[in-house]
Amino acid sequence: MSAETSFSKAPPAAAVAAADFLDTRLGVAKAVKGLARKLFPDHWSFLLGEIALYSFIVILISGTFLTMFFVPSVAEVRYPMDALPVTMRGQQMSEAFASTLNMSFHVRGGLLMRQIHHWAALVFIGAIVVHMMRVFFTGAFRKPRELNYVIGFSMLIMGLLAGLTGYSLPDDVLSGNGLRITDGVVKSIPIIGSYLSYMVFGGEFPGTDTIPRMYTLHILLIPGLILAMVGAHLFLVFWHKHTQYPGPGRTHKNVVGYPLFPVYTAKAGGFFFIVFGVLALMGATMSINSVWNYGPFDPSLVSAGAQPDWYMLFLEGSLRLMPGAAEVVIGGYTLSLNVLIPAVVVPGVLFTLLGAYPFVEAFATKDTGEHHVLDRPRNVPTRTAIGVAILSAFFVLLGGGANDLLATQFQLSINAITLVFRVLFFVLPFVAFIVTKRICLGLQRKDREVSLHGHETGRVVRFASGEYIEVHQPLDEYERWIRVGHDVYRPLEIEPAEDLNGVRRPGHGKDKIRARVSQFFYQDRVEPVTPAELAAASAHGEHDALPALPADRPSEELDARVH
């Protein structure tokens, strides 16, 4: 029974009345007509962005719960003697910390919501990062989607800020030391650093203003901005229509998929509940940020082996790997390059590279067409290699952030680990670049081979002449299209510096740079098989006349016939 035939019944009168009410006031029929059957292509990797969106909604819901019980104040209180947990009774602490304990132990569902909130935040940023990797490696950022890429990139930055401000709120020992590190980083900024530190903390660290201020940023300003950007991001997804993976029937001019109503209403809507469900189960069964184990913030305490939330780990690693010798005093002024480079310059470069990448690639290709069919990463070896190189540097920083745990878990010298990571940070990206590019080119050659000669079948046949061959199964046109349908860029050839009359051409210098970038991107390439090549490869005579799969008789019999 297909969906079409089941709609023959007349809709109930109440629904008609409601629809009429809405349509005569808002014209909703027009929106339904325009949007409800909009098509969306299907692929598991398109769910990554949805995970980010849905975990953000879970963050908003669980966060609203938490705001009802959290007190954003560092006023000193003594924790009541009849309250849980026992270890905290009678301790001096801030109201922020006390209210965090109270909502965990004396509000039913409070601990659950705290844990869901924290897990959802970790998943939120994780999903953004993985979604961004998908967008990067498949070239979904290409025209016309560059601006949406920038919006998404800004949401990543906002997400990090949301995480940093939220992590600091409970005012426990760990979050306090996180703020202490923030203070040290801010102070390292030349000229204005000391004043910026005063600005952040309302005076000297830790001060009494930080937590109320961070609270406002965390629950109002940052989520408001993210929400606005989510709106813009989704609007543009609708406006451009979703990208699609290459495949038979897919072109830059069409979109192939299933309609929003009912298929995606059910699938994407259902997926929201799946994400919510998984996060709720995580919150129910996996404890996270048990602040009563750390105790209230005290500037003289720290716990060994402490790790920040995962998305801050690369910064932590960056700080750990930098040698201290980089701090210099110039003309009596201290320039803390040992802090400034790892905490400001390294993430700055990393994020600038990522944010600017679509424009760099567009510069190299000079391509002004719209792209709606995604790239298979192997078909753009240089981009894929750049992405993996950046990721490899990122992973070295993550490793650096965990160097103390690596040392204690694997009985290694922390100094040796740190030295190795220092070297790897510079070496690994180059190695990753070369290796990835070679793997991509190899995969493309494999695609060519399969397109030309078909799949191996494992059937070996002997000819009357005594020659053995393996029978190959040629691809059908749908399967072949995936391997031969893509376009390949070639390095740009620039016009000569002077025209026929010997007059210098304006813009030649820029073109020379462009040619060099283009050369870097597209010099090494494997072009897809053409029909002519396939025809030539098929002209092997009797080998190709063999049926690839014997339809109804065992292979021995067929072999005997060939003999």
Place this chain on the structure above:
Amino acid sequence: MSIEHREHVGEVTTTPERFENPGISPHRPRLSDEDPRAAKRAERQTILIFTLSILATVGGIVGYFAFPIQAPSLGNVRMSTLTLGLGLGIGMLGIGVAAVHWAKSLMSDVERVEERHVQRSDDATRAAAVEILSTGAAESNIARRPLLKGALGTALALAPLSFLVPLIGNLGADWNVSKFRHTAWAPVNGKLRRLATDPSDRPIKPSDVTIGSVVHVMPQGLPDEPGYLEEKAKAVVLLIRLDPRDLNEPEDRKDWSYEGIVAYSKICTHVGCPVALYERQTHHLLCPCHQSTFDVANQAKVVFGPAKRALPQLPIALDEEGYLVAQSDFLEPVGPSFWERER
């Protein structure tokens, strides 16, 4: 330069230069498309999963009432969190899994095709837009009155100052960043400050500190003073006793220690974490945040890690009653470096 365009340029041959897009591959029906029994089974499975969700939600609510949280019962906290969480989790998961199962097994999976429209407006629309804007600009007379334009721009640029100046002006309280240079160890009214334990605030005699031990100390009476946490964040000090023979002291610091007892700032010179780990064998202090390592036997100089400067040393002595006191404040700013530090 998309390669698609080159298709028609090639020489006259029978084979095209590129393969043709074969169009969407034929639809393969699912089991539930062809077998009504499979469709019925999928329907029953969907209903079952929805039912699980309903039961889980009811179970979670029952858990809310079954496990009231009253002190002192950690068990109820645990059970309440678990039942509410499982109820919420399975309740949500059930809806999601059932909806997706429904979509995948019972809703049409025939792919459809829709045309895309290029983002660029056609030339006529563009021309019309330019026309509208230039008409509007002409009607506003802005092009012919540059002073007006300038006045508008200046007013717009300045107006936010009324918001920003008081905001930024107040954010940093008194902006007196020279506070970074002073700690609570400075003598009060000529009276040297005693070293005291944290949190009991008891003064310390040299005999309380055995060789190899390490205690963190504060100026006595600090907890009762205003700005306690801010002062503590600068003043906290590690008191360590070494065998005097292990201690390598330069001439000008010979009288900063007392019989092998030395006092160093606990605040890391990297980004300010408390330097909490002491290794007795090597006399090394390690900061757990970023692993800067300081050699206590050698004026707490950096031996490894991202810190550049040694931990500042607090000169100590005995007062008339035999308690340890600070001879003066630190002679350099403690904690992370900042721009004006050396001035």
